[in-house]
Amino acid sequence: MHTLLIVDDQPDLVEDLATMLPWSTVGVGTVHKAFSAREALDIVSDRPIDLVITDIRMPGMSGLELLEQLRVSWKHIKCIxxxxxxxxxxxxxALQHQAVDYLLKPASDEExxxxxxxxxxALEEQWSTISSHQNIMQSVQLNLSVLQAALLTELMQGRRIPEEELAARLTLxxxxxxxxxxxxxxxxxxxEGLDRYGGQDIxxxxxxxxxxxEEIFAEQYHLWKTKDEYNYLVAILTLKTVDTAGVRNELAEQMAAQLQHAVKxxxxxxxxxxxxxxxxxxxxxxxxxxxxxxxFRQHIGFERELLLSLGEEHAPVQASSLSLLYDPPTLNHLLEAGQWEQLERKLDDVFEELEQQWGHSHEHILETYYTIASSLTRSIHKSKRWMSELLGDNYQHLVGSPQFHTIAQLRDxxxxxxxKxxxxxxxETIDTRxxxxxxxxxYILAHLGEASLQSIAxxxxxxxxxxxxIYKLETGEGISDYLFRLKMEQAARQLTTTHQKIYEIAAGLGYLKTSYFIKVFKEKYGLTPQEYREKLQ
Incomplete structure (x- = not known):
């Protein structure tokens, strides 16, 4: 069900519209009320709103100015x-600000x-269009090369994608x-000749x-291209027809040589x-x-215009690095984002790989230790802390030679x-909140009359x-409720300790209409302001 906000400086009209009409019959489940455009913006900032019904002439910000604000920051809201x-x-x-309808008071309930x-x-058609399969496919088509490159980058960075999901994404x-x-x-x-370019030219x-x-390889190979984090252009070559390994290797080498020639x-x-x-x-x-x-680094290095073709003998067969330790998301990312549960799962996987594949290798224990220590050091320093203060006695493990002889010691x-x-x-998060x-x-105490959620934020x-x-999380009370409570308490004090007129007290607390102030005061204390003053005096 959709949410509706009714905005008018006449409280009785707002109450009647909110409570007397069968909103559920048109798909509206929740109705919010605001008695000024400023209050309406506070409500829209605080909770999801789908529809707004607003008056035009109101004290302070007009309804048309409200429509303009909504179009800028909440363009999906439909306005009447x-x-x-x-x-x-x-x-x-109003139509320029894309109002759906323009009704004249007194409008009938049916209107x-x-x-x-x-x-x-209109709202449902809009979101249906946005989420429709056809629209998604059009977006995919418009960004096809970017999405293809992004998927290849994911795979090169070690993202493990289930085969069914990968097959579906390849097809899409x-x-x-x-x-x-x-x-x-x-x-x-x-x-040479190409690396001098920069910016858009490169x-x-x-x-x-x-x-x-693409032109050279296209007859024999499908090419899937991107650029990697080392600034290499990367092309994945897959044969269009099945052939023997020897012939397919020769084909690729011949075409790579043609590519070098054509570029030159x-x-x-x-x-x-x-x-x-x-x-x-x-x-x-x-x-x-x-x-x-x-x-590439070992066999080509800084030499120019070389072509190297690796056979199966170059495939790694001896010592290799731990794969899960460096797979995304990295330890750096998880530590900095504070994703503690995901970090715990990743470390469990890392230590499981270490135990199963390299349990006998003290070198791999050291590799894991130095990687974890480096990530932890970086994250602690980025959080503006000193490691020596944070880690206490355990800091000595970082400045001295690590004494880890078993995986269990490193895990502990x-x-x-x-x-820690x-x-x-x-x-720190709690302190910041x-x-x-x-x-x-x-701020609220110093600016009680003009304070609003917008101005406080x-x-x-x-x-x-x-x-x-976060205010509700920290105090258990909504910030709007806190603001209202302070205003009512201040009003009660002024009624009993000053000779100010009721309309003066209302205006000083930011109520543009005295009638609305009287209404909410009575809801709070069960008496009108005048009755409250007379009773306590």
Missing amino acids: VLTGYDDFAYAKE VLQAAAKAVR LELPLCPDQPFRLMLIRLE GLMEFAVANIA LYLKGTVSILLSHWGVLATDMAQVHSDSVVQ WTTAMIG FRQAVEL SSTVRQAQQ AHVYLNPSYLSK
Whole structure:
């Protein structure tokens, strides 16, 4: 069911509309009330609103100004104008702000419900269009090359995608591949004549090289392209027809040489190229890419215009790095984001891999230790802390030689260190929230008459919705409820300790209509302001 906000400076009209009409018949489940445009913006900032019915002429911000604000920050809200002014200029401006309907007071219940139903239909059609399969497919088509490159990057970074999901994504992105398909990876480094470019120009050169590669390899191979974190152009080669390994290796080498020649001839530059050993798409992408980068560094290095083709003898057969330790999301990312449960699961997987595959290797225990220590050090320093203060006696493990001879010792140390860091971060979060709440309360006390959720949020530099949530989390009371309570308490004090007129007290507390102030005061204390004053005096 949809949510509706009714905005008018006449409280009785708002109450009647909110309570007397059968809103559920037009798909509205919750009705909120506001008695000024400013109050309406506070409500919209604090909770999801689908429809707004608003008057035009109200004290302070007008209904048309409210529509303009909604169009800027909450463009999906559908608005209906309900006003007593039959003015063409008003109607024209309301339509410019995309009001769904313009009703004149006094409008019948049927007219109001019909306008609301029309707005609900418009809203549902809009979201249906946004979420429709056809629209999704159009978006995919418009961004196809970007999405293809993003999926390849995920696989090269070690993201483990279930085969069924991978097959579906390959189909969606129009890649004629399957998860168990053999592939060969080609790394291309732009060199003399091309590496002098920067900014947009280097992007154009990379695009040109990729297009030439596509043209040369297209007859025999499908190409799937991206750029990796080392600034290599990467192309995944998969054969269009089944052939023997020897012939397919020769084909790729001949075409890579043609690519080097074409780049030199037409782009006036050189490239070095490495062709990897063969792997399987779903399982080997990250390892093949990692191996290829290492081989490029070792066998090509700083030399120019070289072509290296790796046979199966270059595939790793001896010592290798721990894979799960470096798979995304990395330890750095999880620590900095405070995703403690996911971090715990990742470390469990890392230690399981360490025990099963490298339990006998003290070198791999050291590799794991130094990686964890490095990530922890970086995160602690980024949080503006000193490790020596945070870790206490355990800090000595970082400055001296690590005394870990077993995986269990390393696991215990890691659990203790991350536990200390987590405790410090969570205490800081609580302190930060408490400080924000104190700042908000100080502002409210100093500006009780003009304070609103919007102005309070601006004062503490936070989004209104976020401020509302953390205030409720910290105090157990909504910030709007706190503001209302203070206003009522201040009103009660002034009624009994001063001779101010009731309309003066109302205005001083930010109530633009005295009648509304009287109404809410009576709801709070069971007496009108005048009755309250007379009783206590």
